[in-house]
Amino acid sequence: MRFASLLFLLLWILPAAAQQKALIAGPMAGSVELRDVIIWLEAGSAVKQAAIRYYEKGKPAAARTERFTGELGKRYNPVKIQLVNLEPGTAYEYEVLLDGKAVKRSAFTTKTLWQYRQPAPDFSFLTGSCAYFNEPAYDRPGKPYGNDSSIFETMAAVPADFMMWLGDNWYTRDADFHSVPGLQYRAHRDRSLPVLQRFLQAMPHYAVWDDHDYGPNNANKSYIFRDQSREVFSQYWPNPSFGEEGKGIYTRYSFSDVDFFLLDGRYWSSAGELPDSINGQPNPTKKMYGDQQMEWLKNALLTSNASFKIIVTGSQALNPISIFDSFHHFPVEYHDFMNFLDQNHIPGILFLTGDRHHSEVIKLPRENNYPLYDITSSPLTSGVGGVLLGNEKNNPYRVPGTLVVTQNFARISVSGPKGGRWLKLEFMDKGKQVLGNFEVNQQELMK
Structure with missing residues (x-):
């Protein structure tokens, strides 16, 4: 009788295990x-x-x-x-x-058909960057770079309408980025980890990339597998679209009365090592996003009627004193875009960025115009950066109370009446403790 029971269990369990595999x-x-x-x-x-x-x-x-x-x-x-x-x-x-x-x-x-029928729905979303999953055989020797990945189990339990990944969503190693099979392996291996599965099912997901899930550290348009990397990225994310004419991964996504403009800061990027200026003039050959993408972004912003227009990109955009990858280190594009914003009086613009291995909100004042905010969320699991040791320790452009130097993710909510919508941010750790917060009203982002 005991043997028969055991045989029955095996006949029931083994097919189920095979199906799960x-x-x-x-x-x-x-x-x-x-x-x-x-x-x-x-x-x-x-x-x-x-x-x-x-x-x-x-x-x-x-x-x-x-x-x-x-x-x-x-x-x-x-x-x-x-x-x-x-x-x-x-x-x-x-x-x-x-x-x-x-x-x-x-x-x-599915989304609510609220337009012309009811007020814009309130909603929330999660966001973050820099997800390093240890794999000792291919990691650098010494202390593991990745930290506890259980933060994704926490995130799966936080109510939200979607997740916006801000780049470095997986980290290619030296064993990965020298070949296309290596790029495929890294996306496959990291995506299949058990700690991620509940989170993947908990809400819809959207993503931009940065250097480490594009290719090597600080990779730019010279990366020889950039088109193949784009293909891998598009196979592993269900974004609405991926660039135009088979180039780049930029796209646009809307939820309620907020538009998200997802940018590609790698496919067309010049080497960051190029000088920002030559003989005191902005270097005309140094560009981060490229002409095609910037033309798309400008036209997309002009046609947006959203309460908040959030520009999503892997690297920081507005931190004036950062020595690392940042939009302001590509001055021809940067100043051209800032002039475009001033000339066209586009309300409601914020930036949402990753990369830096710490979280913060940067506030950039503008003459005769509303300030621009750059919300940086990082890291999810990778090592923490050295912001407290460098020139940015007391960054005068940082909004007080927003610096977080540990593993964290961000929860952003949008709520309130028409014309007076609030965007509220909380940086949270794996225990759901709020480590920093920030809020801004729609009316503050109008000239």
Whole structure:
């Protein structure tokens, strides 16, 4: 009798384990819109078919199935399936089907169709940068650079409408960035870690990149695998789009009455080592974003009616005394953009950035115009930077009470009546303790 019971358990457990192994990572929602959504997952190399069965919450009898039509059976198999003809403001449940078997269940809610019907919905989102996951075989010898990754379990439990990743979302090593298979391996390995899975399913995700998930440290447009790196990035994130004409990863995302302009600070970037100026004049050859992307950004900002217009980019933008990668070290583009903002009187602009291994809010005053704010959120798990040892320890441009020098993430909420919306920021640690905060009203960001 005992043998029969054991045999039954093995016959039940082993197929279930095999099914779970077929799902390497995910599922994760992204590009959640009014009537469609992209579901991302990574399937095992033995999987032959992938599909999503979905239905309005509580109505499984009306389920529909969308099948993946791309190629499977490769070494790494990231999958994106778009579900269409959905209803706005509706909760949906779905199942991941691999070779016809349900291996994971999850849910999402489409955006609310509020325009011309009701006030803009209040909402919140999480954000952060610099996620280093230790792998001793390929890490540098000595003290591990990555810290406790349980912060992602904390983030999974914090209510939010989506997550905005600010770059260095994984860290390529010397063993990775010299080849395309190495780039693929790093994205695959880090995305598949168990500590991430609950967070990936908890909310939709969007991302920009910085140097370490683009290529080597301080990588720029000279990186020989920049197009292949772009392909890997686009395979592992469900953003709405990735640049134009097959170049770059910039895109635009909107939620409620806020527009997010996700920039690419690597694909077209000149080497940071180039001098900012030559013979006292801005160096005309040193650019961070490139003409194509800057033209897109300017036109996109001009057509935005959002209460807040958040420019999302991997490196800091406005810190005047930073010696590290920052938009202001590319003065031709930087001053041209600042002049553009002054001439066109565009309200509601803020920057959201990463990279620095500490968090802070930088306030940049402008003559005859509202100040610009640069919210920097970092690090999620990587080593902490040396801001307290350098020239930025008492940065006069830093908003008091916002410096955080430990692992943290940011929770940003937008609420309030039309014309008087508030953006509120909290930097939080893995214990949900608030380490710094900041808030700004829509009216403060008008000339």
